[in-house]
């Protein structure tokens with residue numbers, strides 16, 4: 001008997017619904033990305049429920065009471081014009097039009113002020129990415145905005161030597177947050193990463209992170225059992241000239257990941273990017289929880305890629321970012 005498929009909203013405050021969402025997300029993602037290791041269930045639920053300036057709408061595809069797919073649309077207070085759309089369908093239920101229906105339902109659930117939809121997907125090869133864009137995202141109206149390559153460093157074999165920095169600059173590394181008096185400056189730098197790194201057609205503006213939001217993010221990572229490892233280069237007159245952050249989780253099977261790296265324009269060309277990156281990786285090695293570190297850079301970001309290649313990071317996956325302008329009568 002064929003059970004009809006029904007789309008229904010899901011509340012992020014409903015624990016049993018979130019459990020089903022987690023199961024579908026893990027099954028779909030492991031199928032698409034062999035070897036991918038999920039966050040544990042509580043840590044993943046914490047992301048959906050965090051009070052961190054993001055709001056999430058979830059819609060599920062149900063066969064009776066069974067969830068077979070879901071889509072989410074997420075908007076952040078500091079980029080209210082953009083909704084991030086994500087779709088996952090159980091491998092046993094793919095290629096029946098469910099992902100397409102879910103994506104459309106997620107688009108309809110966004111706040112009126114949203115002007116564009118953005119989505120990202122990770123797959124082992126660029127060829128699989130091309131097929132996904134051509135056959136799934138393209139017919140939904142999305143166009144490729146940029147591509148990134150995901151790279152990993154094996155910490156057991158990485159040979160990392162501290163980098164000598166110019167006189168008048170000091171590199172330091174901090175677990176669980178930089179000193180309080182530097183958080184506002186680090187927040188400004190974090191807000192520049194997306195705006196200043198190449199991102200194809202996405203056109204991000206600077207979005208400074210307030211001290212309060214910086215601390216809310218630290219609190220979320222702590223609640224998830226994760227540790228942030230931040231390295232900064234500070235000049236003698238107190239300017240944070242460079243920053244990077246690696247987040248290390250409790251499960252060594254899951255790679256630690258680089259949140260971002262940025263050197264302020266006036267301080268570029270002096271090796272500070274490499275210096276903070278090496279300092280953070282040495283601290284992650286010493287911390288002992290992570291076996292691998294993962295990061296991704298836009299394919300046009302020759303500077304970051306050169307540093308990563310040189311440190312021994314090797315490609316593991318491709319990522320595509322697609323976007324679609326919001327049109328139609330539903331927009332206020």
Ligand SMILES: CC(C)(COP(=O)(O)OP(=O)(O)OC[C@H]1O[C@@H](n2cnc3c(N)ncnc32)[C@H](O)[C@@H]1OP(=O)(O)O)[C@@H](O)C(=O)NCCC(=O)NCCS
Pocket residue numbers: 028029032086087088089090093094095096097098099100101119120121122128131132135136137
């Ligand atoms: C991407 C995903 C949500 C598609 O779900 P789905 O229910 O199979 O989607 P649909 O059945 O609506 O697919 C519509 C079309 O896209 C094609 N398609 C779906 N996934 C594809 C993929 N990974 N590669 C190539 N084509 C794909 C389908 O074959 C179908 O094409 P057809 O009409 O020519 O047969 C599902 O594969 C999934 O959960 N992937 C893992 C999570 C992910 O990558 N999400 C990001 C999406 S941007």
